Every structure is written in structure tokens, then in C-alpha cells.
Amino acid sequence: MQDKSIRKDQNLILENRKKLCISGVTDVDSFDERTIALYTELGELTIHGKDLHIDSMSVETGDMSITGEIWSMIYGDKDRKGPLSALGRLFR
Numbered sequence: 001m002q003d004k005s006i007r008k009d010q011n012l013i014l015e016n017r018k019k020l021c022i023s024g025v026t027d028v029d030s031f032d033e034r035t036i037a038l039y040t041e042l043g044e045l046t047i048h049g050k051d052l053h054i055d056s057m058s059v060e061t062g063d064m065s066i067t068g069e070i071w072s073m074i075y076g077d078k079d080r081k082g083p084l085s086a087l088g089r090l091f092r
Helices: none
Strands: 012-015 019-022 025-031 035-040 043-057 064-075
Touching: 012 064, 025 043
Parallel strands: none
Antiparallel strands: 012 019, 019 064, 025 035, 035 043, 043 064
């Protein structure tokens, strides 16, 4: 059994500014075609772009795949952590 106090690594893999794969996602705050706001093991992460779409998300692993025209990825507050919200569970 894994100790939950051990922090997982987090990776962001951006392919040609069109596909973003993220690991370590803990919650999804909000999303639309221009902005996706989520929380990761390393804090808040906001993705800005055009025609953004969450293709997949795994509650168990914390992996997420986003497609669209990605303009920026900005980290924010490190303090928010916790289990996935009801919104995040929609993407199982």
C-alpha cells in the first residue's frame, strides 16, 4: 500500500502546442473553450488557449489529456490539494 504523504512526480508534456498530457491532477476547478483551471500535486495550474477540450481524465492515476490551441500554462497557489471533485469524477 502506498503512503499518501509521499508526493508523486508531475509531468506536463506539450506536443506541437496542440496536445497536452498532464500527470498529478488532483481536481478540476473549471473549464471552457479558452481556459482550463485545475489543481495538481504542485498547485494550481491554468491553461489558456483556443478550442480547448479535455479528451480524457483518470481519477485513479490523476492523468489528463487536453487538445486545442494551447497558448500558456501558468502555475499558481500551492496550498490547494485534495480528492477530485464531482466535476473531476465526470471524466473517469
